[in-house]
Each structure stands twice: as C-alpha cells, then as structure tokens.
Amino acid sequence: MTPDTRSAALDIERMRADVAGMLGEAPEAIGDDDNLIDLGLDSMRVLGLVLAWSNTGIALEFSHLAEHATLAGWWRVVQRLQASTERA
Template sequence: MNTPAHDLPLDLERMRADVAGMLGEAPETIGDDDNLIDLGLDSMRVLGLVLAWGNTGIALEFSHLAEHATLAGWWGVVQRLQGSAARA
C-alpha cells in the first residue's frame, strides 16, 4: 500500500493521486464521480487518507468523507473546510 504524499498541498489532483496509490491504480483511472467503495477503497484506507490529509492543516474527520463515496464529494468537503480555515 502506498502512503500519501505529505509534502504536497491538498488539492483535487493530490487527492486523486493518493486514492489511486491506496488502490494500486494510476491516478487517471480514478474519475471524479467514480464510487470509491466500488473501486475497493475500504474504511481503513479512508482513515489513512483522513490522517494524511489532516496534516495539511484542515480539520478533516472520517465522518466528513463517510458521507460521500466519490472524489468529487470529498473535494467539495475539503473546499468547504479549507474555506472555513481561511476565514478563521
């Protein structure tokens, strides 16, 4: 299992690359609207992503991502959290 790239800013393409790494796939194979659970992403891998992405300074929690099953949904959550952090 590949570990997420901690030194990169959290953007949609980093998220795509990190998810792809967890699944052993190429980033371009992960579509914005693909169901990540159907692709094989389990809760332990999601937790690993949450922990890695939380190191970027946003208050990301497992429950935020559990509400969504797509990269597009996750990116929307991250954008809201990043906006909240910027206003704080």
C-alpha cells in the first residue's frame, strides 16, 4: 500500500495512517512512541513517506526523519517545518 498522495495539510493522524499503510497494519496499531524501525519500516519506505509528505508544501527531507524512530518524533519535526513555512 502506498501513502496518500493528496496535498492536504499533514497531521499526525495522516502520518499514522500512511505509516500503517506502508507496514500493512491498521492505523490504531501504530503508537506515538513505537519504534518504527522495530515495526518493520525500512529506509526505502521512509523515503516514500518523505516524498508523499513533501507534497503538502513542507520542505521535508529524509535526514529530518532519520534522526528519529517514532511517530511522535517525526510529528515534532513536521510541526517545526510547518511553523517555519508559515512564517516565510
């Protein structure tokens, strides 16, 4: 399953759904603090998520997410990027 490619604003629930889709899991199976690598998310899937989420207008890069292994960590990164995009 591939991430949703719509360009709507990115929120944590869309991120959770997209990660779950990549892993073949239900969104509710992905906890905020679960280690996504331990759940089976590999670098190629992360890259796919980065590409899909970049369509929302934020300057997201693989390196931003590679520093974190949880959805909560990723969400903090996205929030910072969204805030900086809004200020620009």
